[in-house]
Amino acid sequence: MERLGTGIGWRPEISDAVERMPGIDWVEVVAENVCPGHLPEALLRLRERGVTVVPHGVSLGLGGADRPDEGRLTALAERAEALGSPLVTEHIAFVRAGGPLTATPRLEAGHLLPVPRTRDALGVLCENIRIAQDALPVPLAVENIAALISWPGEEMTEGQFLYELADRTGVRLLIDVANLHTNHVNRGEDPAEALAELPLEAIAYVHVAGGFERDGVWHDSHAHPVPRPVLDILTDLASRVAPPGVLLERDENFPEPAELERELAEIRAAVEKGGQKPTPGGTAPATAPEPAPGPARERLALSQAALLSALVAGTPVPEGFDRTRLGVQARALAGKRADVVAKVAPELPALLGPRYRPAFLAYAQRNPMTSGYRSDALDFAGQLLNGEGALDPDAQKDLRQWWLERSGPAPRPHSRLARIRRTLTRW
Numbered sequence: 001m002e003r004l005g006t007g008i009g010w011r012p013e014i015s016d017a018v019e020r021m022p023g024i025d026w027v028e029v030v031a032e033n034v035c036p037g038h039l040p041e042a043l044l045r046l047r048e049r050g051v052t053v054v055p056h057g058v059s060l061g062l063g064g065a066d067r068p069d070e071g072r073l074t075a076l077a078e079r080a081e082a083l084g085s086p087l088v089t090e091h092i093a094f095v096r097a098g099g100p101l102t103a104t105p106r107l108e109a110g111h112l113l114p115v116p117r118t119r120d121a122l123g124v125l126c127e128n129i130r131i132a133q134d135a136l137p138v139p140l141a142v143e144n145i146a147a148l149i150s151w152p153g154e155e156m157t158e159g160q161f162l163y164e165l166a167d168r169t170g171v172r173l174l175i176d177v178a179n180l181h182t183n184h185v186n187r188g189e190d191p192a193e194a195l196a197e198l199p200l201e202a203i204a205y206v207h208v209a210g211g212f213e214r215d216g217v218w219h220d221s222h223a224h225p226v227p228r229p230v231l232d233i234l235t236d237l238a239s240r241v242a243p244p245g246v247l248l249e250r251d252e253n254f255p256e257p258a259e260l261e262r263e264l265a266e267i268r269a270a271v272e273k274g275g276q277k278p279t280p281g282g283t284a285p286a287t288a289p290e291p292a293p294g295p296a297r298e299r300l301a302l303s304q305a306a307l308l309s310a311l312v313a314g315t316p317v318p319e320g321f322d323r324t325r326l327g328v329q330a331r332a333l334a335g336k337r338a339d340v341v342a343k344v345a346p347e348l349p350a351l352l353g354p355r356y357r358p359a360f361l362a363y364a365q366r367n368p369m370t371s372g373y374r375s376d377a378l379d380f381a382g383q384l385l386n387g388e389g390a391l392d393p394d395a396q397k398d399l400r401q402w403w404l405e406r407s408g409p410a411p412r413p414h415s416r417l418a419r420i421r422r423t424l425t426r427w
Contacts, residue, residue: 002086004052004205004245006268008260011250015042017257023264026052028247029083031075032059036082047084055079057090062128062142063115064094065101065301073135080138087139087204089174090132092125092165097308101301107308108369110337116151116303117161120296122168129169141172141204146182146211146220148329152320158189159197166202173198176207177233178220178249184229185218186325191233195240205245208234208267217328223252226263231270238274246271312368334364337376345377347402351395359384378407 005025010018018024019042027046034040034055047053057076060068080088093112098104115121133140144162156164158180166173175198180191208231210224226248237243246267250260309315311330317323338360342349349356363380381403384391391399 002244004054004247006264007052007205007245007247008264009056009247009249009251010043010046010053011254012040012042013254014250014257014260015040017260018042019045021257021261021264023268024051026054026245026247028054028056028089028249031055031057031079031088034079034083036078039082043083052086053083054085055083055088057088058112059095060090060132061093061095062090062132063092063121063125064096064128065124065297065304066096066099068128068132068135070135073132077136080136085138087141087172088136089141089143089204091143091145092162093145094304094308097301097304099301101298102305104305104309105368106370107305107312108371109308109312109333110340110369110373111333112145113304113308113311114145114147114149114151116300117154117156117158118151119155120299122156122161122164123296124300125165126168129165129171133169133171139172139204141174143174143176143207144179146176146179146186146218148186148217148332149321149325150187157193157197158183159194162194163197163199166199171202172204173202174204174207175237175243176209177237178207178209178211178226178230180233181227181230182211182218182220185213185216192236195233195237200241203241203243205247206234206237206243207247207249209249217325219332221252222249225255225259226266231266234267234270235274235277238271239277240274242275243271309368312364314365334361337364337369337373340373341377341380344373345381348377348381348399351398351402352391378403382407 006023007026007028008018008021008024010027010029018027027043029043034043043053055076060072060076062068076088076090079085091112092115094109094115095112096106096108099106115125129140129142142165144158162173165171177191180194183189184191208226209220209222210226210230211218211220211222212224213219234246248260248264248267303318306315306318307321310317310321310326311333317326338357341360342356352359360380363383367379367383369376381399385396385400385403
C-alpha cells in the first residue's frame with residue numbers, strides 16, 4: 001500500500017499557507033469542490049512539486065438503499081484522473097432517501113448519516129461498493145463517520161461491520177479517529193474495541209480532526225483544535241499498525257498557519273509514540289452470511305426514508321430511536337443547511353443581514369431539501385418573495401433581481417446587486 005506520509009485537508013482559505021508549510025507530503029480535496037478542467041493554480045503548483053492529491057467525496061451516498069448514481073461516479077473518476085491520484089475516498093453513510101423504492105418524495109439530508117449495522121445494510125453497502133469499484137480508475141477507500149444517533153436493533157459493532165465490509169469487497173478503509181471519539185461520547189462505543197476488530201492491513205490512511213462537546217453531545221465540527229482524546233486514539237491505532245498516511249482536517253474557523261503546524265507536529269508525535277508501544281492485534285470476528293440485496297434494498301429504503309423524514313420533514317420519530325438525540329440531529333441539519341446556503345449564495349445573508357438565519361431556519365422547518373444547496377437557495381428566496389417573511393422595499397427589489405438572474409430563461413442586466421456581488425464570492 002502506498003505510503004502517503006503527513007497531510008492536510010486542502011481548502012481555498014488556507015491554500016497559501018499549505019504551499020509554504022514544511023513537511024506536507026500530501027493533501028486531500030473535497031471532490032465536489034473542484035472542477036477537473038479548472039483546477040486551482042495553488043493545487044496545480046503542489047502537484048508539480050510532487051505533493052500527492054487525493055479527492056474525497058461527500059455526496060455519493062454509498063450506504064443508501066439506491067445503487068450509486070452513474071453521474072456522480074463518473075465525476076469522481078474524472079477528478080481522480082485529473083489530479084493523478086493514487087486512490088479516491090468516500091463515506092460509509094447515506095445522504096438521501098425516498099424515491100421509487102419507497103414511492104415517497106426524494107429527500108436530501110445535506111449531511112452524512114449513519115448506516116444501520118445490520119446484515120441488510122451490510123449487503124446493500126457491499127454491492128454498492130463493488131459497483132463503485134468497477135467504475136473508478138483507482139482503488140476506493142471508505143470512511144467511518146461520526147454520529148449523534150444510533151439505530152435500534154443493530155447486529156454488529158462498528159469494528160465487526162468494517163471488518164466484514166473490507167473482507168467481502170476488498171475495499172480499503174479510511175479510519176477517522178475523531179469519529180471514533182465522537183461515537184465514544186455520543187454512543188458509548190469503545191474506540192479500543194473498534195480498533196482491535198479492524199482489518200489493519202486494509203487501512204489506506206487516517207483522518208484527525210477537532211470538535212467540541214455541548215450538553216453531553218460531541219459535535220465533530222472540523223473547526224476546533226484536535227483534543228487530547230483524539231490524539232490518544234491515534235496513538236493506539238499507531239501502536240497496532242504503521243498508518244500509511246495521516247491527515248489533519250479543518251473546514252472552518254481556520255487558525256494562523258503556526259497553529260496548524262503545531263497541530264501537525266502533535267499528530268506526528270502521537271504516531272511516533274504509538275510506534276514505540278506495539279499492541280497485539282485483535283482476532284477476526286466471525287463472518288456472517290451475506291443476505292440477498294434485492295429485498296434488503298427495499299427494507300433499508302423504507303427505514304432510511306422514515307428516519308430522514310423525521311429529521312427534515314417533522315414526521316413521527318420511528319420506533320426505537322432516541323427522540324432527544326433526533327431533535328439534536330434535526331437542529332444540527334437545519335443549522336448546517338443554513339450555513340452552506342450562506343456560502344453558496346453569499347448574497348442572501350448580505351441582503352437580509354441578521355434576518356437571514358431565523359428566516360432560513362423557519363423556511364427549513366416547512367421545506368425539506370429535495371435537491372442541491374443551490375436549488376435550496378433559490379427556493380428560499382422564492383418563498384420570501386411570495387410573502388413568507390417581511391422585507392423592506394429595497395431588499396425586496398434586490399432579492400427579486402437576484403432570483404431572476406438565476407432562475408429566469410435569460411441573463412438579466414446588471415443591477416445595484418451586481419455591486420454587492422463583486423465584493424462577495426460568486427456561486
